Amino acid sequence: MYSWSFFPIFQASDLFLWGLWVTVVYTFGSIVLGLVLGLALCFCRLSGNRALDWVAQGFQELFRCTPLLVQLLWFYYALPLLLGIDIDNHVAAMATLSLYAAAFYAEIFRGGILSIAKGQSEAGAAIGMSKAQIMRRIVLPQASRRMLPAFINQSVIQFKNTSLISVISVADLAYMASVVNGQTYRPLESYTAVAVLYFVILFPLTRLADYIERRLRVSE
């Protein structure tokens, strides 16, 4: 019978906390950058300009149809050869996570914007509002409410995906689990502790997404 001992794990709690902090920073950083870039991508898709639409869609498909793990490895090991420069692993991690997030957020934005009835834009146009005013004041406020559950779900996925940056040696939470395992020889406790940490953080968020979704369904 295996005898559990979390004591060595508790002793390493500062490593876990540091790893958690790194995970949070990369997750939030890539969410913010991903949102900005995703919105830009979405506007390219909806611009009515064939070339912009095509480029944005190509970008999205590239990042949606290849695994994030492969993207990370490619940005860290392959791209530097192509460009002839060194890319710091932290930079590669943040950039890849952000681009990956942007591809998915763009699709959420696009779906949200397209779900707003045409009559809303027309009502704005009929009182003389410009396209930008209609987007900012009429469409986006309504679309963002509808996008919220999908946005939270995608961000939960993003939080978990961040664990992949450990393969290019960024010391995030998952990476720290391996470090602690190496120090304590307690893989069961190390990896269980990390899994519990992820779960404790993300479970409330998925509940929140469900709650918002239910409330939106009632109010619409």
Next chain:
Amino acid sequence: MSVASPAAADTILEARGIAKSFGQLPVLKGIDLALTAGEVVSIIGPSGSGKSTFIRCMNMLERPDAGEIRFRGRRVGARFADHGAEIGQGTLRRHVGMVFQHFNLFPHRTVLQNVTEGPTVVLGQSQKEAEAVAMDYLAQVGLADKRDAWPAQLSGGQKQRVAIARALAMQPDALLLDEVTSALDPELVGEVLGVVRRLADQGMTMAIVTHEISFAAEVSDRVVFMEGGVIAAEGSPQEICREPRHERLKAFLARFNA
């Protein structure tokens, strides 16, 4: 827009030779219609005859393939200086309001905010000024007490009256109404028609697409019968609604009197 071209001294809005197809389907085949100041013109006709498409061309929500829209004699383009256009569609829409069949109120704005949106954002009025004006118009349509309600809390008739107040708050020179009572329960039609009737009495220039033939006959100065993308008959309410001579117009009206 204060300077009118001399040729059309009191023509507010004019459509000339408007044609429009959706894909292979020709929907409008050359329509001319002018609204003079204070005039109420009703547009009637069977479903699919192009009434909505035409009235939407009048404020460029639909872009005509051919023909032109003139506001106070000035040719309107999608953008200022488009193909020799003299004013942009934004200017046109600031001066010509529209009310839709399905109201299209902004659900994330209160009743008052719906009405002040245009005056503040488009006309640059201060919040205070816009609210004062908005309250006047909400009172006119009998909804002053609903100022802080959300659109979702209103009946269809109330929604449509807010939509009318929203259009009026822009202090337009003309209003375009597309079947503003068609989405309403029968018992709510009267309150909206009452508001439109009062606007007509106050001298508002209007084009009204409607299936309410007796209402059209009563408030209009002129009635236009559209069929198959053209104006098939046109005249006073008496000539069109009461003593129709055009065969298909007779058949069309017969369905309402049955």
